[in-house]
Amino acid sequence: MSGGGTSPDYVFAPHERPLLPGSPATPAHPTSRRFAYFAIGVFVGLTGGFGNAMVTTNLANIQGSLGLYSDQAAWLTAAYLMTNVSMSLLLVKFRQQFGLVTFARIFLPAYVLVTAAHLVAHSYTTALIVRGASGIAASALSTLCLLYIIQAMPAPWRLKGIVLGIGIPQLATPLARLLSSDLLERGQWTVLYVFELGLALISAALVMLLRLPPSERMKAFEPLDFLTFALYAPGVALLCGVLAQGRILWWTEAPWLGYAACAAIVLIAAALLIEHNRANPLLNTRWLASRDILRFALVATSVRILLSEQSYGAIGLLTALGVGNDQLIMLGLVMVLATIAGLAASAITIDPANLGRPIFWSVALIAVGAFIDSHATNLTRPQNMYFSQALIAFAAVFFMGPTLLIGILRALVKGPNHIVSFVALFSITQSIGGLAGTAFLGTFQVMREKFHSHSIVQSLTLADPQVAGRIQSLGGAYGKVLGDPSLRQAEGAALLSQQVTREANVLAFNDIFLLVTVLSLAVLVWIGIRQLRMYITGVNPMSEVLAAMARTRGQ
Incomplete structure (x- = not known):
């Protein structure tokens, strides 16, 4: 089966046609091919996730090998996020205009080359360049993961496929914590990149072996898109830099942090101003500023900040107590199992008419897990945090699929052009939300330690x-x-x-x-009040969205 743009050799039934330009058609596949699509989707998703996870979980080793200060090491993760967040704007339109074949042929080999470049990036400067390029390539792989998982699902399970596709890359971080100690024992930190290079080569071979069905194309790019991107990308990059360095250099001690924050505000505001006055905007500012979307962004960002309890809080505490990566293997295994359980539970229980419920329970689990951890002492060890961190790992993926669906369904009702706006918003809430969570909790920890x-x-x-x-x-x-x-x-x-x-x-x-x-x-009370109001009034916004989608597809 070939993939990519429209081909006269393919005639799809109306229900098999791509939902959006740039997305593959969804024909009926035999069971064996569905299994193959699913396996490839999982493999590609994990490969893309390992790109950042291997660096994040082994930052101390890499910092020591390159002889870096802590603020210099922080730029390695910041550089990844700078490009990863910004490229989500262009990649959607790239697929819409050039098709999936071109998309896969460019970005998969690029990911292989970027991963191979890590092996020769022995200087700090080259390491930063490679991390930035890795963020671009990983964004493409996460998209391929989602598209492959959707192909593996029969029509009634497509929403479950979206939940799984968005959640599978989240397995990479606990898996990296589980595997990296054994890899480091076999050599220096470059062994981690040899492992990642192997995954990238296998992923490229698998995607070329079993391609996605063809997609429909359309003229997507406009000249002003690139002006918006030229303003938006450096603005987001500066914001990432401020959030990554603020708690390390300290917010009031490094003047450049203030200048960078001001420049980020000006650049992003200029990009939004251009988009606000366009007939066919890349970012639909009026829709993004609507009450429902602002509420969605606030909840999604809040939950992502709360989830920093695990990445910064629990791991940070154990690190402060002298626990190394080799002692975190079992905790990593617990997180992996809890993440898989969360993915399965989210896919099984997903209800498009009530997507707020899993978010409510996810926040409740975070509250319980954080409260259990609040009784830590200097004798606390990884085994004392198995249960609490399992709850939070479960919540991390249990909320993500429904959160994505809330936004994507609202975007689909408004039209295909709103997808780019939603992808940009979702990427910001998750990536920058996580960075902001670490910055916020890290700052609070320093103040309370003093x-x-x-x-x-x-x-x-x-x-x-x-x-x-x-x-x-x-x-x-x-x-x-x-x-x-x-x-x-x-x-x-x-x-x-x-x-x-x-x-x-x-x-x-x-x-x-x-x-x-x-x-x-506090977030729980807010979500709970909205859920209670929905039950009392009988007004379900998501039911209205689903009804509007049904009317649109019927036309």
Whole structure:
């Protein structure tokens, strides 16, 4: 089966035609081919997800290998997101105008080349360039994953396919935590990229072996699209840079953060101003500014920020307690299993008429998991967080599919041109929302650590027999190498200071978990009130959207 643009060799029934230009047709496939499409979709989705997951979960190793400071290492993940978020604008229109064959032939080999470039990117500058290129290529692979999974589903299960297609790449992060320790034992951090290169080559071969059905094309690009992108992309990139570096360099200490934030606002505002006055906009500002879409964006961003409890909060606490990646293998396995369970549960229970319910339960699970974690001590280890992190990993994918469907169904009702606007919005809420969550929780953690450290130190005095005894006991460890009592006391005081810092960090992370709990409950109340109002009034906005879609397709 060949893929790509319209071909006279293919005649599809009306229900098999592509829903949108740039999307493949959905003909009936034999069962064996459906299984093949599903397997390829899973493989491609995981390959695309590994691009960022391998770097994120092993940033400390890469930082050490390249001899970087923490702020320099943060640019590696920021560079990926800078390009990944922006390219979502152009990739949709690229498929609409040039078809799936060109799309796959350009971006799959590009991903292979980018991954191979990691192996020779031994300098910091080349590593940044490669990370940025990887963000572009990974955006294309996540799209292919979704399209392949949809092909694997019979018509009544297409919505389930969307849920699975958007959730499968989320498995990459816990899998990377599960696999990377064994890979690092076999060599330097470049072994991670050898593994990723192997996945990329296999993905390219599989996609060429079993191509997607053809798609319909249309003239999509307009000259002003590129002007908008030229303003929007650097604006988003600057915003990513500010969020990635703010808590590390500190918000008020580095003047360039303020200048970059101002420039980001000006550039994005200029792009939106151009789009607001266009007849056929790339970003439909009037639709994006509507009450329903703003509410959707707020909920989606809020949940993504809350999910930073896992990526920054739980992992950050364990790292502060000296737990390494090799000790996180079982926790990674628990997260993988919980993520698979969340995907399955979301696909099985998806109800287009009530997409708010799974989001409600996802936020509830985040609140429960964060509250359990808020009782951490310096004796907390990965096994103490299995249950809480399983809840949050489950919630992370349980909410994502319904959230995507809420937006995409609303966009389809308004017309194909609104899809680009929704894709850009969804990408911002998830990618920049996650970055903002880390920045917000990281800033809060630093402030609370200083507060707790000050509170603890304030109560420590050598006049207290317990403090004096602790210093003497800690300094006694150096008794065989330090004969001078004053030096032993100084070393004991230094060790006590380290213990104070550790305890202050634990208390600060507990404050993070409590903050996430409170914020989750606030979001829960908000969603719950809307759900209750819907039941009382009998007015279901999604039912109205589905009815409008049925009328549109009937015409």
